[in-house]
Amino acid sequence: PPHTTDGSHGHWGDAAGWAGWVLTRLRTVCEGHLTCPAGLTPSTLVLPVFLLVFSCLVLSVFSTIQEHQKLANECLFILEFVMIVVFGMEYIIRVWAAGCCCRYRGWRGRFRFARKPFCVIDFIVCVASVAVIAAGTQGNIFATSALRSMRFLQILRMVRMDRRGGTWKLLGSVVYAHSKELITAWYIGFLVLIFASFLVYLAEKDANAQFATYADSLWWGTVTLTTIGYGDKTPQTWLGRMLAAGFALLGISFFALPAGILGSGFALKVQEQHRQKHFEKRRTPAANLIQAAWRLYSTDVSRTYLTATWCYYDSLLPAFR
Numbered sequence: 001p002p003h004t005t006d007g008s009h010g011h012w013g014d015a016a017g018w019a020g021w022v023l024t025r026l027r028t029v030c031e032g033h034l035t036c037p038a039g040l041t042p043s044t045l046v047l048p049v050f051l052l053v054f055s056c057l058v059l060s061v062f063s064t065i066q067e068h069q070k071l072a073n074e075c076l077f078i079l080e081f082v083m084i085v086v087f088g089m090e091y092i093i094r095v096w097a098a099g100c101c102c103r104y105r106g107w108r109g110r111f112r113f114a115r116k117p118f119c120v121i122d123f124i125v126c127v128a129s130v131a132v133i134a135a136g137t138q139g140n141i142f143a144t145s146a147l148r149s150m151r152f153l154q155i156l157r158m159v160r161m162d163r164r165g166g167t168w169k170l171l172g173s174v175v176y177a178h179s180k181e182l183i184t185a186w187y188i189g190f191l192v193l194i195f196a197s198f199l200v201y202l203a204e205k206d207a208n209a210q211f212a213t214y215a216d217s218l219w220w221g222t223v224t225l226t227t228i229g230y231g232d233k234t235p236q237t238w239l240g241r242m243l244a245a246g247f248a249l250l251g252i253s254f255f256a257l258p259a260g261i262l263g264s265g266f267a268l269k270v271q272e273q274h275r276q277k278h279f280e281k282r283r284t285p286a287a288n289l290i291q292a293a294w295r296l297y298s299t300d301v302s303r304t305y306l307t308a309t310w311c312y313y314d315s316l317l318p319a320f321r
Helices: 010-035 041-062 066-100 106-114 117-138 141-146 148-159 166-177 179-204 214-225 238-255 257-299 309-320
Strands: none
Touching: 010 066, 041 066, 066 106, 066 117, 106 117, 166 179, 166 257, 179 214, 179 238, 179 257, 214 238, 238 257
16 A cells, blocks of 8 residues: 655645555456456356346347236336446446556546447447336337337347357357368358259259249258258159259258367367366466475585486496496
8 A cells, every 4th residue: 555755745645545546456356356257256246147137138028928018018127227227337337447457547548448349239238228218218109119129139238248258269269270171061061052952943943833943942952951941842853852862961961060060179179278277277386396396406505315317327327338
């Protein structure tokens, strides 16, 4: 904590210094808890916020059902008000606590922090929630119908739960590491799709009105090779059915390859992260052990307790010379 040696203004200077130190400390603590939660913080901050966001999302879904619309809207109105208070305070605290970083100090730094993607999402969600609350209090038909779709901006709140972007970074690293395999699988699958659709189109265009155009055949090929199978378009000629069966067996294998590649990539990446965490846990004790051994070696001049491996082999070397 700061202190002053000025005798005339010591009291006021010391009080101002203490106030500045307390604000700086409080700003640092808030920034640490909101940015990198650790210990009991995830259970005390992240989980309640997630449950609140998930409850609002569930109530938004029930508000579109006619039987539950009235009760869901009443509960959603209360939760929306709570969300505005919670996220509004969190947004203000985040912008205020960002001043602990050098690049975010001052009003320009705060504005630079507010332009970050997750801060923009927070601002949009807060504004949308305020608009929904205002429309609900007015009670007119135009406001409730025009702003009802804005409630589904709450889906963005689910995106903001992972503020550090660990999920997207993991996905991006897996896709980047296996980009060649994915491109190869997608390329071959695309070739199978266009050839299968074209051949089935040639076989079915005269006998089946469902394949009147090549676009209809491409739609059928996409739905079939991705194993969705709506059943709205089916080949009717034997030639078309044989081609469809052959290309389906061939194409599904290539369309299913990206899922296997991504699955194995995720498993390898998670295993690598666990190995890295295990290495980081052992790195500090190993460094302390090496430092302690070096201090013992440098302070003991005699070093009689040391039995080096080269001494043993040096004693054996004359026998082989």
